Amino acid sequence: MTTNPAVVFRPTLSPRRIAAYAAPIVLVLAVLPQLISPYQTQLLTYGLIFAIAALGFNLLLGYTGLLSFGHSAYFGLGAYSAAFMVRYLGVGSMELFIVGGVLLTAAVSALFGYICVRHTRIFFAILALALSQVLWTLAYKFFWVTGGTDGIRVAFAKMTLLGGAISFTGAGAYEKFVSSYYYYVLFLFAVCTVLMWVIVHSPFGKALQAIRDNETRAQFVGVQITRYRWVAFLISGTFTGLAGILWVPLNGLVTPDILYWPFSGEIVFMAVLGGFRNFTGPIVGAVVFNYLKAYAVASTQYWQFLLGFVLVVLVLVLPTGIVGAGSKLMEKLRGKDKAGAEEAAR
Amino acid sequence: MDIFIIQFLNSVFYASILFLIAAGLSLIYGVMQIVNMAHGSFYALGAYVTAWAIGTAAAGAPVPLLFVLLPVGAVAVAIVGAIVEPTLLRPLYNRPEEYQLLITFGLLLILEDVMHFTFGGVPLTAGAIMDASGTFPVMALRYPVYNLIVIVIGIIAAIGLWAFIYRTKFGVILRATSQNRRMASALGLNVKQVYILAFAIGCFMAGLGGAIVVPSQAAQLGIGVDALILAFVVVVIGGLGSLEGALVGALLVSFVRTAGIQFFPEIELAVLYLIAAAVLLIRPTGLFGKTT
Numbered sequence: 124m125t126t127n128p129a130v131v132f133r134p135t136l137s138p139r140r141i142a143a144y145a146a147p148i149v150l151v152l153a154v155l156p157q158l159i160s161p162y163q164t165q166l167l168t169y170g171l172i173f174a175i176a177a178l179g180f181n182l183l184l185g186y187t188g189l190l191s192f193g194h195s196a197y198f199g200l201g202a203y204s205a206a207f208m209v210r211y212l213g214v215g216s217m218e219l220f221i222v223g224g225v226l227l228t229a230a231v232s233a234l235f236g237y238i239c240v241r242h243t244r245i246f247f248a249i250l251a252l253a254l255s256q257v258l259w260t261l262a263y264k265f266f267w268v269t270g271g272t273d274g275i276r277v278a279f280a281k282m283t284l285l286g287g288a289i290s291f292t293g294a295g296a297y298e299k300f301v302s303s304y305y306y307y308v309l310f311l312f313a314v315c316t317v318l319m320w321v322i323v324h325s326p327f328g329k330a331l332q333a334i335r336d337n338e339t340r341a342q343f344v345g346v347q348i349t350r351y352r353w354v355a356f357l358i359s360g361t362f363t364g365l366a367g368i369l370w371v372p373l374n375g376l377v378t379p380d381i382l383y384w385p386f387s388g389e390i391v392f393m394a395v396l397g398g399f400r401n402f403t404g405p406i407v408g409a410v411v412f413n414y415l416k417a418y419a420v421a422s423t424q425y426w427q428f429l430l431g432f433v434l435v436v437l438v439l440v441l442p443t444g445i446v447g448a449g450s451k452l453m454e455k456l457r458g459k460d461k462a463g464a465e466e467a468a469r
Numbered sequence: 470m471d472i473f474i475i476q477f478l479n480s481v482f483y484a485s486i487l488f489l490i491a492a493g494l495s496l497i498y499g500v501m502q503i504v505n506m507a508h509g510s511f512y513a514l515g516a517y518v519t520a521w522a523i524g525t526a527a528a529g530a531p532v533p534l535l536f537v538l539l540p541v542g543a544v545a546v547a548i549v550g551a552i553v554e555p556t557l558l559r560p561l562y563n564r565p566e567e568y569q570l571l572i573t574f575g576l577l578l579i580l581e582d583v584m585h586f587t588f589g590g591v592p593l594t595a596g597a598i599m600d601a602s603g604t605f606p607v608m609a610l611r612y613p614v615y616n617l618i619v620i621v622i623g624i625i626a627a628i629g630l631w632a633f634i635y636r637t638k639f640g641v642i643l644r645a646t647s648q649n650r651r652m653a654s655a656l657g658l659n660v661k662q663v664y665i666l667a668f669a670i671g672c673f674m675a676g677l678g679g680a681i682v683v684p685s686q687a688a689q690l691g692i693g694v695d696a697l698i699l700a701f702v703v704v705v706i707g708g709l710g711s712l713e714g715a716l717v718g719a720l721l722v723s724f725v726r727t728a729g730i731q732f733f734p735e736i737e738l739a740v741l742y743l744i745a746a747a748v749l750l751i752r753p754t755g756l757f758g759k760t761t
Contacts, residue, residue: 241750242753253749265735
């Protein structure tokens with residue numbers, strides 16, 4: 124029998140050990156803005172937002188085995204719904220953006236997902252892509268509604284957080300926005316991560332993994348594969364949509380570019396960069412990708428080449444991504460330690 | 470009436486280009502089961518190389534020579550394809566197909582910037598051919614002769630490719646390999662060579678599409694990304710891996726698009742994507758795809 128090296132049985136960590144791993148990371152993330160410049164804080168905020176999107180995306184790729192090349196649709200929908208609320212309803216409350224945007228992206232992902240999950244593999248990817256491009260052309264062509272390629276501006280000065288408790292006017296408003304928005308995003312990121320962890324370790328998540336590993340067997344033991352895939356699609360799209368909503372005030376501008384399919388490619392890139400067979404892979408991948416892109420764009424006009432090169436090398440040499448390669452390295456080191464200790468004992 | 474004739478000719482012109490791109494995409498998928506996301510970039514590369522050859526390198530040369538130079542872009546793209554297949558794609562045939570999508574997406578990013586670096590950010594044209602070909606009257610209006618030449622090239626390419634796949638020995642080998650790679654290999658066929666050739670021919674088609682479009686439209690950044698999506702729509706409607714499907718899909722997409730630009734410009738592209746989605750839903754293998 125052949126075993127797929129990408130699928131390794133690993134016992135679930137106990138809650139106490141997870142807390143032991145997560146606590147220092149959360150602590151560092153909480154202290155970091157005090158130490159770094161506002162620009163760096165902003166970059167990190169972008170990274171965390173993309174991490175939410177990649178987490179959502181990976182529920183489909185990593186846990187259900189469906190590669191969506193259309194997740195720009197849900198990111199863009201979240202973003203545009205927030206922008207529309209500013210432009211047409213005069214709403215400035217972030218919480219209202221989240222409620223409205225999440226409801227909208229959930230509804231559209233339910234619809235698109237219902238269509239897409241009838242297929243798998245290449246056809247799924249292309250169908251998801253085709254549907255996302257419908258939204259892109261609408262945003263692009265109905266310029267009197269969406270602003271066309273000029274997009275819609277969303278000024279942070281008109282925004283409020285926590286139901287109006289925090290607003291950004293007067294002197295030093297920008298610094299105040301960057302730092303408080305960072306904590307706002309960090310909190311939601313933590314919530315999303317815990318939520319996704321619970322989802323993939325629930326019976327529902329296990330069923331998705333069963334579908335991924337063997338569709339026929341999963342069906343045989345009574346998993347309704349189409350419905351499970353549909354629900355996974357719905358959750359996945361909604362997470363990505365939330366990321367889109369959070370992205371708007373930080374970016375200050377929404378353009379059709381975030382609905383165009385190369386942006387879907389970037390989301391895929393993040394998951395692959397971190398390693399989509401790991402829970403933490405997409406998170407690491409999104410943060411690293413964000414830094415990679417920011418510095419590549421800043422240092423050369425040929426940043427696409429750099430990203431493409433990294434992607435090609437990843438696929439050829441490091442298919443398990445940063446986290447996968449890292450954990451393999453750790454295992455090897457630990458194995459050596461054990462062997463060394465045994466030898467010393469002898 | 471004259472508007473109608475001109476729009477009809479425009480549709481067929483557009484269909485010829487789309488067919489060349491989509492047929493290459495379909496051929497590569499049919500033989501190797503790879504959806505080549507860099508295919509649009511190959512089309513753009515063909516356009517750039519030909520535009521550079523005609524517009525810059527051989528500017529001012531006699532017109533017949535320019536016509537001879539037209540296929541340069543296609544040949545260049547075929548060579549690139551013959552290099553890409555063994556180096557980037559071959560290591561991935563035993564891996565899940567997601568990785569093949571990813572590597573061609575990486576290739577797309579690389580090619581876009583290589584073209585940007587090599588040819589600069591300014592659009593390149595090969596208008597000399599267009600100007601030299603002149604126009605002919607369509608009732609009260611005039612229509613460029615060159616567009617007719619493109620239509621003729623499209624028809625020749627369609628017949629040529631069909632004859633190549635269904636009437637030559639290599640075509641038999643190609644079809645045998647696409648049906649069962651391991652069996653073909655066991656029968657002593659050099660599958661590696663077949664794959665290189667198939668990929669190079671697919672790239673050649675895309676490059677040819679770019680090469681013949683460039684006298685009438687400039688080669689500029691981003692044309693590849695747009696072309697890829699339209700080619701996807703064509704092959705999804707016609708059926709991935711089917712040559713007839715690519716032809717019918719290209720005609721359908723072109724006519725819908727021309728009608729769309731005339732009558733419903735806002736949703737012209739959205740309608741195309743919705744048609745593709747509808748076809749995938751009702752007949753996943755496309756209008757001409759084999760049902761397995």
